[in-house]
Amino acid sequence: MPAEQSSDRGRSEQPGAAGSPGMAGSANGSVRPVASGAALPGAGTSSAGIRLKGVGKRFGNVVALRGIDFEIERHSRIGIVGPSGGGKSTLLHIVSGLMEPDAGEVDVEGATSAKDRLARCAMMPQRDLLLPWRTALDNAIIALENRGVSRKEARAQTRPYFERFGLDQFENVRPAQLSGGMRQRVSFMRTLVAGKDVLLLDEPFGALDSITRAQMQEWLLRALSELPRTVLLVTHDVEEALLLSRTVVVMSARPGRVVRTLAADFPTDASRREIVTSREFVDLKEQALEAIG
Numbered sequence: 242m243p244a245e246q247s248s249d250r251g252r253s254e255q256p257g258a259a260g261s262p263g264m265a266g267s268a269n270g271s272v273r274p275v276a277s278g279a280a281l282p283g284a285g286t287s288s289a290g291i292r293l294k295g296v297g298k299r300f301g302n303v304v305a306l307r308g309i310d311f312e313i314e315r316h317s318r319i320g321i322v323g324p325s326g327g328g329k330s331t332l333l334h335i336v337s338g339l340m341e342p343d344a345g346e347v348d349v350e351g352a353t354s355a356k357d358r359l360a361r362c363a364m365m366p367q368r369d370l371l372l373p374w375r376t377a378l379d380n381a382i383i384a385l386e387n388r389g390v391s392r393k394e395a396r397a398q399t400r401p402y403f404e405r406f407g408l409d410q411f412e413n414v415r416p417a418q419l420s421g422g423m424r425q426r427v428s429f430m431r432t433l434v435a436g437k438d439v440l441l442l443d444e445p446f447g448a449l450d451s452i453t454r455a456q457m458q459e460w461l462l463r464a465l466s467e468l469p470r471t472v473l474l475v476t477h478d479v480e481e482a483l484l485l486s487r488t489v490v491v492m493s494a495r496p497g498r499v500v501r502t503l504a505a506d507f508p509t510d511a512s513r514r515e516i517v518t519s520r521e522f523v524d525l526k527e528q529a530l531e532a533i534g
């Protein structure tokens with residue numbers, strides 16, 4: 242049985258969970274964001290997802306982050322955008338539990354210590370980091386093997402994802418024989434089958450060419466809409482953040498602060514092209530770019 246089926250059995254869906262919304266405002270041909278499942282800073286949420294309050298971090302004299310506040314419900318998606326050097330990766334490392342902040346509070350689905358946060362999060366890095374000597378399937382099972390699952394069992398749990406992600410027939414192929422987009426799909430699969438409820442995506446398509454990147458964004462939007470996970474996406478690409486997230490947090494240049502929070506959450510059954518060309522999307526993109534400055 243795939244980890245997806247076993248790990249999520251019995252969990253309730255959040256209202257407005259991905260996959261449920263239809264295309265809002267289609268009568269006049271527009272595509273607008275549906276009701277957001279995320280809360281703006283300061284608002285209370287019914288179900289704990291990720292919550293940061295007054296988070297700050299400095300490296301020596303460099304203030305990387307100052308007074309970061311935001312929260313999202315469990316199984317919602319948040320995108321963090323901002324200029325390079327504005328503390329996005331630092332924020333991701335703090336949420337993941339790889340690092341503690343100097344100030345403020347971090348709560349990831351009830352976990353507050355770095356060790357407990359680490360146990361709840363799976364990270365997908367910018368570069369796929371697939372092991373060249375392992376097949377695609379054996380790359381995808383690494384997190385399960387690290388947890389002590391036998392190779393046979395891990396393969397059985399992971400194999401169904403190859404068909405689901407359009408990679409059937411590629412289980413026994415080595416990474417060098419896969420395209421960039423396929424490698425990122427294997428990398429995403431590896432993150433997913435780790436069985437964690439929180440997925441942290443760090444510039445997941447940063448290394449891809451623009452056409453493959455657009456295709457992968459559309460693919461990921463569909464994949465995430467079918468998978469109940471809490472997602473934090475870090476990207477310098479405003480369009481990517483708006484497309485894939487329900488809430489977009491715009492950060493300033495260093496020291497990184499939240500300068501704008503935007504509700505995105507476009508319908509997952511609309512095509513990428515329909516969404517990015519809609520007036521609502523273009524308006525939000527302008528607002529985000531203006532906030533970045």
Ligand code: ADP
Nearest residue numbers: 300303305324325326327328329330331332495
């Ligand atoms: P972004 O991901 O938005 O590009 P980063 O979080 O990587 O920004 O970095 C924010 C700032 O903190 C930068 O000025 C960077 O040089 C500094 N920084 C990040 N990590 C460290 C570190 N481990 N030691 C010293 N400075 C760091």
